[in-house]
Amino acid sequence: MQVRRLTALAILPVVIAGGAAACSGDSDSGDSGNGSAAVLSVGIGEPKHIVPANTGETEGGQVVYAIFAGLLDYDKDGKPYNVIADSITTDDSKIWTIKLKDGFTFHNGEKVTSESFIDAWNWGAYGPNASDVNSYYAQIDGYADLNPEDATQTPASKQLSGLSKVDDLTFKITLSEAFSDFNTELGYTAFFPMPKAAFDSEGNITKEYEEAPIGNGPFKIKGTWNHDTNIETERFEGWKGTKPKIAGLNFRIYQDLKAQYSDTLANNLDINRQVDTSNLINAKNDFGDRYQMSRNSSFQFLAFPVYDETYAKAEVRKAISMAIDRDQMVKTVFADTQESARSFISPILPGYRDDTCGEACQYDPAAAKTLYQSVGGPATIQITYNADGGHKEWIEATCNQLQANLGITCQAQPETKFADMLTKVKDKTPGVGMFRLGWIMDYPSMYDYLQPLYHTNGSSNYYGYSNPEFDRLIAEGAAAKTSDEAIKLWQQAEDVLASDLPVIPLRYGQNPFVTSENVKKADINLFTWVDPYTVEAA
Amino acid sequence: MSSPEESTTLAKPRSLAADAWYDLRRSPIFWIASIIVVALVGIAAFPGLFTSADPKACSLDFRFAGPGPEAPFGYDVQGCNVYARTMYGARSSIEVGLFATLMAGTIAFALGMAAGFYGRWIDTLLSRSLDVIASIPLLLAAIVLLKRLSATGGSTGVWSVAFTLGVLGWPVAARVVRSSVISAKQQDYVQAARMLGAGNGRIMLRHILPNAMAPAIVVLTIMLGTVIATEATLSFLGIGLQPPAISWGGSINDNSAYVRTAAGPLLWPAGFLAVTVLAFIMLGDAIRDAFDPRMR
Numbered sequence: 001m002q003v004r005r006l007t008a009l010a011i012l013p014v015v016i017a018g019g020a021a022a023c024s025g026d027s028d029s030g031d032s033g034n035g036s037a038a039v040l041s042v043g044i045g046e047p048k049h050i051v052p053a054n055t056g057e058t059e060g061g062q063v064v065y066a067i068f069a070g071l072l073d074y075d076k077d078g079k080p081y082n083v084i085a086d087s088i089t090t091d092d093s094k095i096w097t098i099k100l101k102d103g104f105t106f107h108n109g110e111k112v113t114s115e116s117f118i119d120a121w122n123w124g125a126y127g128p129n130a131s132d133v134n135s136y137y138a139q140i141d142g143y144a145d146l147n148p149e150d151a152t153q154t155p156a157s158k159q160l161s162g163l164s165k166v167d168d169l170t171f172k173i174t175l176s177e178a179f180s181d182f183n184t185e186l187g188y189t190a191f192f193p194m195p196k197a198a199f200d201s202e203g204n205i206t207k208e209y210e211e212a213p214i215g216n217g218p219f220k221i222k223g224t225w226n227h228d229t230n231i232e233t234e235r236f237e238g239w240k241g242t243k244p245k246i247a248g249l250n251f252r253i254y255q256d257l258k259a260q261y262s263d264t265l266a267n268n269l270d271i272n273r274q275v276d277t278s279n280l281i282n283a284k285n286d287f288g289d290r291y292q293m294s295r296n297s298s299f300q301f302l303a304f305p306v307y308d309e310t311y312a313k314a315e316v317r318k319a320i321s322m323a324i325d326r327d328q329m330v331k332t333v334f335a336d337t338q339e340s341a342r343s344f345i346s347p348i349l350p351g352y353r354d355d356t357c358g359e360a361c362q363y364d365p366a367a368a369k370t371l372y373q374s375v376g377g378p379a380t381i382q383i384t385y386n387a388d389g390g391h392k393e394w395i396e397a398t399c400n401q402l403q404a405n406l407g408i409t410c411q412a413q414p415e416t417k418f419a420d421m422l423t424k425v426k427d428k429t430p431g432v433g434m435f436r437l438g439w440i441m442d443y444p445s446m447y448d449y450l451q452p453l454y455h456t457n458g459s460s461n462y463y464g465y466s467n468p469e470f471d472r473l474i475a476e477g478a479a480a481k482t483s484d485e486a487i488k489l490w491q492q493a494e495d496v497l498a499s500d501l502p503v504i505p506l507r508y509g510q511n512p513f514v515t516s517e518n519v520k521k522a523d524i525n526l527f528t529w530v531d532p533y534t535v536e537a538a
Numbered sequence: 539m540s541s542p543e544e545s546t547t548l549a550k551p552r553s554l555a556a557d558a559w560y561d562l563r564r565s566p567i568f569w570i571a572s573i574i575v576v577a578l579v580g581i582a583a584f585p586g587l588f589t590s591a592d593p594k595a596c597s598l599d600f601r602f603a604g605p606g607p608e609a610p611f612g613y614d615v616q617g618c619n620v621y622a623r624t625m626y627g628a629r630s631s632i633e634v635g636l637f638a639t640l641m642a643g644t645i646a647f648a649l650g651m652a653a654g655f656y657g658r659w660i661d662t663l664l665s666r667s668l669d670v671i672a673s674i675p676l677l678l679a680a681i682v683l684l685k686r687l688s689a690t691g692g693s694t695g696v697w698s699v700a701f702t703l704g705v706l707g708w709p710v711a712a713r714v715v716r717s718s719v720i721s722a723k724q725q726d727y728v729q730a731a732r733m734l735g736a737g738n739g740r741i742m743l744r745h746i747l748p749n750a751m752a753p754a755i756v757v758l759t760i761m762l763g764t765v766i767a768t769e770a771t772l773s774f775l776g777i778g779l780q781p782p783a784i785s786w787g788g789s790i791n792d793n794s795a796y797v798r799t800a801a802g803p804l805l806w807p808a809g810f811l812a813v814t815v816l817a818f819i820m821l822g823d824a825i826r827d828a829f830d831p832r833m834r
Contacts, residue, residue, distance in 0.1 A: 258795060278615075278795035325598075332598045387776065396616055396781065396792075400596040412781055 038537030039234075039248035040270040040519060042530050043260035045388050046228055046253050048132065048419050051205060051213050052192035053124030056132035056459065057418065058440055058528055061189050062273075063231055063251055066532040067107075067215035068192040069241060071098065071117075072183075078297075078348060078444035078526055080184055083241055084112060084193070084216075086169075088186065093178035093481065098186075100169040103240050106195040107220035114171035116193035116216070118163045122146075123205060124190060127155050133190035135452065135459035136442070139182065139478070141174040158203060179478045180486050181445040188442040192216075218244045218532055228253055242533045249532060255417070257390040267516040271530055275512045276390035280335040287514045293337065297346045297441040297526045298509035299449070300338070302383065302398070302434050305425070306502050307464035310378045311434070314501055318360045319372035320381075320434075321504035323405035324398060325363045330507060333394045337512045341505035344494050345449040346441065348526065351487035357498050357505055365405035372406050380409045382433030386421045387414040391436055425462045437462070437503070440527055446490045450474055454497060465502035555752065558828035568824035574817035581625055582632035591622040593784055602800040614793050614803035623784055624806050630785040631814060634700045635766040641704030642711060643758050649708070650715025651750070655723060655742055665716070672709035676768065679706050684777045699778050703765050711757045718750035725749075756826040763818030770811050786811045 047060030055064050071085035082088070086099040104112040123129055125137035127147035137143055141162030146155045162174040175182060185191065193216060198209045212224040218241065219233035234248040252269060254260050257276035263269035265286055275283050275291070283291040302320075304311040311317060326340035342361040345352055355361070383399060385391040392414065399410035413433070415421035424432055439460070441448045451474050452458045456466040470493050477489035497503075511524040521536040562568045581588055591608055596618035603613040611620035653664040683702045722728065723746060731745050772778030773787025774794075781788065786807040793803040 276795075281796075281799055328598050332601050393615065393792075397596075397598055400616055400618075401598075404595065404597060409782070414776065414780070 036245055036537070037247050038518065039250055040246055040535060040537055041230075041250040041252050041268075042271045043254050043257075043263070043269050043273060044231075044251050045255070046417065046419070047231075049210065050225060050231065051198070051210060052189050052194060053120045054129075054131045054133065054205070055189055059418075061527065062529045063233075064189045064192065064213075064215075065217075065527070065529050066219045066249055066251075067213060067217045067221055067233055068189065069104075069215075069217040069239075070187050070189070070192045071100075072187040074187055074444060074526065076295075076525075080187055080444075083187075085186070088183050090183075093180050093182065093479075094175050096173040096175070096182060097166075098171055098173065101240075102169060104216055105238055106197075106216045107214045107236055107238070108195060108197055109238075110195045110197065110214075111168070112193055112216050113168045114165045115168075116195060117191070118160075118165060118171060119196070119199065120192065120194035121163060122159050123194070123199070123203065125160050126158055127151065129204075133459065135457060136185070136188065136190040138457070139175050139177070139179050141176045143176065177475070177479050178481075179447075180480050180483055181443075181447055181478075184445050185443045185448075190442070218242070219249055222248070226253075228255075244532055245534070245536045249530075249535075255388045257388075261514065264514050264516050267518065270516045270519050271522050271535070272514050273511065273524055273528060273530060274390070275337075275514055277333055277393050278390075280337055280512060283512065283514055290515050290517070290519070292513055292515075292522075294511045294513070294524045295348060295526060296509050296511045296524070296528050297348055297444075298528060299341060299344075299346050299439045299505070300507040300509060301341070301437060301439070301503040301505050303437050303463045303503045304434055304501075305428070305432065305463055307428065308433075310381075313375050313377075314499070315371055315375040316377040317501040317504065319368045319375070319377060319406065320402060321357075321360045321501065322362065322364050322368035322371070323402055324504070324506070325365075325401055326361070326506060327363070329394060329397060329401075333397055334507070338507040338509050341508050344497050344503075344505055345446050346508055349441075349444060349446055349449070350483070351446040351491060353491065353494075356491075356494050357501075360498065360501055361505060369406055372408075377406070378408070380411070382411045382413050382431065384413045384415060384421060384424070384432045384435040386416075386418040386436075388417050389438075395436060422462065428464075435462075438509070442527075444526070446487060446494075447474070447478060450490055450493055450497075451478075454502060463502050465500070467496060467500055470496045470500075558752065558825070561828040562824060565824050565828065567820055568828075571817045571821035571824060574813060575821055578628055578814055578817065579632060582629040585625040585629055588625045589619075589622045591619045593619060593622040593626040594782065595619070602796070602803075605802075611806045612800070612802045614789070614800075615796050616792070620789075620803050620806050623789055624786070624810050626784045627786040627789060627807055628810065628814070630696055630779055630783055631766045631769060631811070633696050634703065634769040634779075635762045635818070637696070637700035638703035638707060638765045638769075639758050639762045641700065642708040642761065643754070645704070645708040646711035646715055646754060646758075647747075650712040650754070651719055651742060651747070653712070654716040654719025654750075655738070655746065657720075661716075664712075668709045668712055671706065672713075674706070676703075676706050677771065680768065680772060681775070681777055684772065688777075695783060696779065699769055699772065703768055707761060707765060711754050711761065714757050715750055715754045718753050719746055722746045722749045752829045753826075756822055756829060759822035759825060760819050761822075763815040763822065766818070767811070767815045 044062050045059040047063060048057055049055045050060050050063045052064050052068050055061055069083050072080045073083050074080050084100055084104055086101045088098050090096045121137055124131040124133055125143055125146050140160050142160040145157040148155050164172045166172060195214050197214055198205050200206050212221050218236060218239045220236040222232040222234050225231050230253055231251040235244055260269055260272040261276055261279045264272040304317050330338050330340050343356040383395050385395045395412045399412045402410045425435055452460045454461060454465050454470060455474055456471050473489050473493035477486040480486040511528055513524050515522050518538055520538040523531040523534045525531050596616040598617050600613040600617035605612045609619040609621050614620050649664050653661045680702050687698045728741060728745050731741055769778055770787030773785045774791045778787055779785040789807040790804060797804050
């Protein structure tokens with residue numbers, strides 16, 4: 001007893017001394033500016049691609065966001081402001097005129113012109129290129145010519161007719177139908193520019209460019225993409241926008257979030273963008289002030305392969321949803337770092353309403369079981385998840401809840417990488433069963449939560465959901481003259497989802513992140529990316 | 539040391555096995571190891587006798603809850619009964635151990651016997667291929683094979699893990715069989731049997747096999763322990779037995795991240811694993827001591 005108390009007391013002065021040292025250290029480095037020569041490392045998962053017109057997931061997006069810059073960017077509240085764009089104007093929400101600021105160049109010295117945007121978008125929209133973000137260009141006039149119904153046919157054109165160059169710094173975008181929120185989209189990485197050097201004589205992105213993209217952003221890539229190891233970048237001195245405060249970012253690739261956490265604790269990694277679930281309990285203790293939380297737009301849900309007869313009945317999906325105790329999961333597994341979701345869009349967006357999912361998202365195990373049995377739900381279900389995202393624990397907990405509440409067998413099936421899982425789902429591999437997906441907005445609009453995920457032609461509609469009523473409401477909302485009108489229609493579309501339940505909402509996320517002692521300041525933005533402009537070294 | 543006079547007075551000279559049994563009966567290590575092994579096999583065969591709780595009934599309500607009458611070891615990260623899971627986990631460990639060792643033993647005897655008995659090019663061929671297999675690191679090869687098996691659609695259950703470890707684990711035992719066959723082949727009684735007109739098959743099965751068996755059994759018993767440890771390693775790495783299969787390695791993996799919150803759910807399966815591996819290795823050791831004339 002004696003000894004223990006003594007130890008506890010002995011530690012206290014050390015902590016105080018440590019705190020004081022840290023404070024004085026801060027003011028020192030602020031004066032000397034020594035931090036701006038530092039390179040900080042950021043943990044990511046292996047990206048699928050790191051060229052703008054082909055990057056549709058968050059890990060690649062983080063890299064693209066650092067080495068490229070778009071027409072506009074978003075502030076902390078998701079409001080867009082211009083970066084490369086000087087002005088974005090329209091009279092009728094259909095024809096948009098974009099003027100660029102002069103002086104921006106790519107890392108190889110090439111000027112950022114109208115063509116840099118037009119070429120990149122044309123490539124992404126061209127069907128045979130099978131870009132991961134192909135559908136983001138679907139609103140631009142002429143998209144249909146590049147994406148024939150019959151995918152085996154050669155498209156009639158390689159250029160979107162809706163894109164026209166006025167001069168080097170001005171171009172016009174004509175949409176096939178008016179879209180009131182179109183300007184908010186333009187900050188998404190799919191709308192970033194690419195230089196001439198990216199393309200070979202046939203207009204394809206070269207292999208070399210895939211491995212070492214030449215961007216126009218605050219950082220330029222150093223060497224090439226070392227797959228499964230890292231992507232190094234250094235500050236681009238020719239960058240005309242907000243100057244970053246560090247000399248470089250080293251994106252280190254991990255297969256496991258836990259390893260990122262331990263490496264950050266050991267000061268081997270500087271920023272762990274998301275603390276893995278098992279360490280949420282320890283993070284406060286381990287990192288103190290270096291454990292922070294920021295808002296994000298993420299939305300976690302379980303998706304059903306609705307093309308699969310097993311899950312074809314909406315009642316089966318509803319019963320499964322009712323058998324999941326979201327609040328308990330949030331409290332225990334996530335240590336209150338996430339919120340239960342009972343709607344289909346993130347609460348940070350205009351147009352969000354509480355509890356749109358209704359009865360289906362209220363935990364009621366008894367009713368769930370009765371319903372499940374009355375509609376003959378499957379006796380065995382499987383939930384597939386990616387093992388590289390820290391999802392194992394909550395998926396298994398979900399399985400346990402389903403087993404206990406529905407009296408069925410549930411198997412949690414890991415896939416090594418997220419990309420592998422998506423490929424399996426895309427190919428409709430039998431036996432995948434339910435699968436987890438998370439959505440992080442590309443641009444702050446309800447449309448971005450609804451169209452890509454549930455529209456018949458949505459880019460991330462991996463479950464094969466299709467409802468003409470929903471598609472119609474989405475289209476009508478997009479064509480609305482004002483934002484308010486659009487939101488009303490999209491809310492109706494959300495209600496359609498609530499009755500069909502192609503997916504079941506589970507949680508809204510925040511970013512619990514930790515930084516090493518080498519970091520003075522780091523912000524994780526709404527997209528779960530480290531803000532390359534504000535990050536500072538100690 | 540028995541004197542020559544003594545052995546001549548016996549009606550029948552004791553065989554190697556009988557000699558060994560005589561020694562074993564007096565070895566405390568043998569008895570301790572045997573008791574543990576028998577207990578574990580009992581748990582593995584009838585886990586329901588040792589616990590009435592359902593190892594798959596987990597609820598977050600009990601996350602990291604302490605021990606209670608239903609759960610003497612407490613509850614783990616998913617709110618599963620640690621005691622029940624440890625009992626049921628024994629089954630997969632022992633199953634994998636036994637099947638893999640049986641398979642490795644069968645291959646080892648077949649190939650080792652052929653190599654030792656026929657000699658010449660057959661021996662060269664078999665011995666070299668054995669060297670090749672033995673030179674592949676076990677864990678690495680197991681990872682590759684299991685990945686392959688699960689990629690082709692087969693689930694990674696007890697059978698595929700046992701198959702993988704069996705296929706990769708036979709070289710050591712095969713070498714032992716081969717050398718003891720070579721030494722037995724030159725014994726007088728073998729020559730005598732051959733002169734009396736016994737065929738190859740009869741000589742191999744009736745005369746050489748019984749005498750070549752003992753050393754290989756020793757190696758295989760020790761191997762059983764290491765196979766169980768390897769299975770746990772693979773499950774820990776997430777490529778061995780997958781949920782819903784219950785295994786010690788899997789439990790260790792699930793709970794290792796929370797060792798600072800609750801150590802019990804990690805330490806219990808880890809402890810059982812350690813004791814099991816130790817028991818098999820001790821048993822093998824004791825048997826080897828008994829069979830090895832130089833140890834007497």
